[in-house]
Amino acid sequence: MDNFSVIYKQNIHKIMVLTILLVMASMIAIVPQATISCNHKERSNMWEKAWEQYNATVKNIEFGFLDPSTDLNGNGIPDFDEAKAIMDLYQVKPDELTDEDFENLEYAKTLCDNLNNYCGYTIGFWKNHIIIEWPTGGTLTAAFEDLPIGTGNDFDYNDWIVDINTEALYTKCKCHSNCDCHPGCCKCGPKLMAIKFVFVPEARGAGYNHLWGFSIPANTFPGNGHYIITFYDENGTPTAVEDGEFIASVDNNFTVIEWTKDALPPNEGEIFTNTVQEDSYVKTKIIVKLVIMFDNPVEFDLNDYDPYSAGNVHAEELFFNPYLHVCCFSNTKHYTVDKGDLRVITVPVDWLWPREIVPIWDAYDDVTCVDGLPEYAENWWENYNIDLVYIKP
Helix, strand or coil, rough: CCCHHHHHHHHHHHHHHHHCCCCCCCCHHHHHHHHHHHHHHHHHHHHHHHHHHHHHHHHHHHCCCCCCCCCCCCCCCHHHHHHHHHHHHHCCCCCCCCCCCHHHHHHHHHHHHHHHHHHHHCCCHHHHHEEEEEEEEEEEEECCCCCCCCCCCCCCCCCCEEEEEEEEEEECCCCCCCCCCCCEECCCEEEEEEEEEEEEEEEECCEEEEEEEEEHHHHHCCCCCEEEEEEEEECCCCEEEEEEEECCCCEEEEEEEEHHHHHHHCCCCCCCCCCCCCCCCCCCCEEEEEEEEEEECCCHHHHHHHCCHHHHHHCCCCCCCCEEEEEECCCCCEEEECCCCCCCEEEECCCCCCCCCCCCCHHEEEEEEEEEEEEEEHHHHHEEECCCECCCC
C-alpha cells in the first residue's frame, strides 16, 4: 500500500466529518436568507392585505350585511371600531414596516377577515360584484317649492333641498359563448343584489314645516327582500335603526325626515337655513341611509331611468318618488308635493340652488319664465349666475 493510500485511510473519518460540517454550514447560510426574503415579502404585502379586508368590511356595513357593533372578540369594543382605529394610522403605506406596524396591520386584517366571514360576504364575494353610482357622480338633488301654485310662489326652489346619493350593488356580468350579448351586459348578468340611498338635507328656505319622504312604487323591482333604514346625527353617529320586509308588489313608503326644521334649524335670529349667503352655514343635524337587500338578485337596469332627460325635470320618470308633505298650521291645510308636480325639480348633480327669493329663471340662464311659470332647456343646470346662487362655505 502506497503512502497516499495509508494517509487517506487514516484520515477518511476526518474528511467525512469536514464534509458534513461544510454541508451543514451551507444549509445554515441558506435558511436565514430564505426566511428573511419571505418575511420581507410578507411585511411588504401586509398593508395591502389589511386594506383589502378592511375595505370589504366597510362595504358590508354600508350595504347592511354587517352590524357595525358586532363584537366577535367579546372585549366590549366593536371589532370594526378596533380595526378602524388602526387603519386610520396607516392611510399611507410606510416605507418600511416595523415589527409594531406589522403586528398592528395583521391584527386589523384578522379582525376584518373574521367579520367578513361572520356575515358571509368575503373578499371573494366583492371581487364578483360591482358597485354602480347613479347618476354619474352619485348625487341627485331634489328641490321643492312648498306653496300652492298661484299663492305667491317665488320659484326659488329652496324651500326644501336634499341630496340623494345612490349606489347599486350588481353581480358582475359573466359572458359565455352562448350569450346573446348586447352593449353593457348580457343575458346572464348583471343583476341587482342591493341598493343604497343616503339622504343629506342641504337647505330649508321655508316658513312652513314639512315631512320629507321617499317612496318606491309597487312593482318597481321584480323581487322581494328586506330593508334597513339608519338615522345618523351630524357627527355620523347612529341614533336609530328600523328594518322590515320589502314587498315589491305594494308601494313602499319611508318617512326620512319627520320634521324638516329638526334637520336644518335656522340659527338664532335667522329665519331660513342655507339660502341667505350672508347668514351662517348650518350643517344638517340628520343624515339617513336606506338599504334594500333582495332575497335573490333581480333584473333591474338603472340606465332605464335617465335623470338627465328633459322628461325628468320634475322627477316624472324616476323609479322613486321624493315627496314633501307640507304642514301649514296657520290654516290647518296639509298637502303633498309629489313627483311630476311643477313644485319639485330633480337635478342630476350636487346642485347650486338659487338664493332666497331669487327665481330660478334669474339664477339659471337656460330657464325661462313663461306666464309666470318656469320652463327648462336641456341641461339647464349647467349655466348659472354665480352672484345669485348659494355657495356652500
